[in-house]
Amino acid sequence: MKAITGVAKPMARFIFITGGVVSSLGKGLASAALGSLLQARGYTVxxxxxxxxxxxxxxxxxxxxHGEVFVTDDGAETDLDLGHYERFTGVPARMTDSVSSGRVYSNVLEKERRGDYLGKTIQVVPHVTNEIKEFISIGEDEVDFMLCEIGGTVGDIEGLPFFEAIRQFSHDKPRGECIFMHLTLxxxxxxxxxxxxxxxxxxxxxxxxxxxxxxxxxxxxxxPIPEKEREKIALFCNVRKEAVVAAYDLKSIYEAPLAYHNEGLDQAVLDAFGIAPAPKPKLDRWHDVYDRIHNTDGEVSVAIVGKYTQLEDAYKSIKEALVHGGMHNRVKVNVNWVDAEVFDKGDAAPHLEGYDAILVPGGFGERGTEGKIKAAQFAREHKVPYLGICLGMQMAVIEAARNVAGVADAGSEEFDHEAGKKRFEPVVYHLKEWVQGNAKVQRKADDDKGGTMRLGSYNASLTEGSNVANxxxxxAIDERHRHRYEVDIKYREQLENAGLKFTGMSPDGRLPEIVEWADHPWFIGVQFHPELKSKPFDPHPLFKDFVRAAKENSRLV
Incomplete structure (x- = not known):
């Protein structure tokens, strides 16, 4: 690890990020941008x-x-802010990077039941706060800076144990190892x-x-914050004037690192730690990102056909991955949200004609699925580039089974389970067991919902010469999963004879991971979530090529 003050292998310095006045001020984005700026100065975060x-x-x-659930390589279901963290720093998030009051209290009560507290009366202070402090300190010897964002706003009753914990934590540490950054309006x-x-x-x-x-x-x-107001804030809030940093609205979130640097955020943080002289930042990566955002060669339009389209944060990583693909191809990607329920029982064409590409994302439950199936059919028949993710792949398989492979009543066991009766031939079925690492995992259809899916990173083997391998x-790839249902391998031969090729499989050959139409310019369905690993400076290969295909379809090249 890089030494900050000349002492070999120091423990991390901690930055606690809090918010006030109102929610949704952008704590997650500010934290991610600050992390990227500290990286630009040579520190690990x-x-x-x-x-x-x-x-x-x-x-x-x-x-x-709550918007989307961001999944880590080690199988944690976390807050979408961890997606910001990964996209801006490139540091893969871990299970230990996200905790909630529910998890903290659950851990404390489990310890109480086991007798770990030796009969003591269990209280918020010190037992809950100690549990939070233990979580904060995990991995503190691995990096130079640990940035911890506290959800919600100061004054929220449910947040008090966390604020008390970080107060105690800062006093437990030697002076100068913790600072507090507060976002306000x-x-x-x-x-x-x-x-x-x-x-x-x-x-x-x-x-x-x-x-x-x-x-x-x-x-x-x-x-802009006038100098007079900046001085007033510094005086009444007891901070240095240079530590009052403006955060303005931006056209793109990827302008944030440069914008915050120009406002002096990273310098103010290093000054608060007394780190001088501060290493000069290397911001070439972010200047390139800025250039790709603002200097494009045209536009493409992509329809996202989903069931949560009223809240864009439900597909946050997908939208950002499309932006990354656009940056790589020097085009602006115009995302259009299409509610799959609108044409559940009608014609999809009036809603999908004119788009350069179609993406069907993941989801749970039967609502809107017939519309998604029709979207896959429209893309197949009209040769429109199609990317199906998780449920989007399953809907493409069901469409192929119904309309090409002769399985007229093809469907998913998930929908039969919801309805309480058998209505479909289950081309997609509930996965009962699979291998995770060296262990066999088993699940029942009526297990608890939380944390019982195939979660986290799994390997897949791709067919040599296939579109997706190219x-x-x-x-050989590894991608993150989050699902309970899988395409049934017993239909593979029937579907492949119809033209839908299974070009990605689990290493044991039991679980279909990727399908593609052999006679289509670009039609790929994946069981995993590639959007979770895409970054502005390192776009995911599938999104890079999907946007390239959309660009070609729009005749921009």
């Missing part, structure tokens, strides 16, 4: 999220409640033409009342 909600993890939450009142600092002052006072004094303030504002440039 890890980012993690502490969420106050009582769910054990987001895995059982509705996408309308500076509202602009058009009637008076003023930025109002009072909400920020009150938010900081709330933070100070629980024993935490911010070292850096990041102020979200629609207008896209990846290899025949």
């Amino acid at each position: 890890r980012l993690r999220k502490l969420d106050p909600y009582l769910n054990v993890d987001p895995g059982t939450m509705s996408p309308f409640e 500076l509202p602009y009142l058009a009637a008076s033409g003023e930025l109002k600092t009072k909400p920020t002052q009150h938010s900081v006072k709330e933070l100070q009342s629980i024993g935490i004094a911010p070292d850096v303030l990041v102020c979200r504002s629609e207008q 896209v990846y440039g290899t025949t």
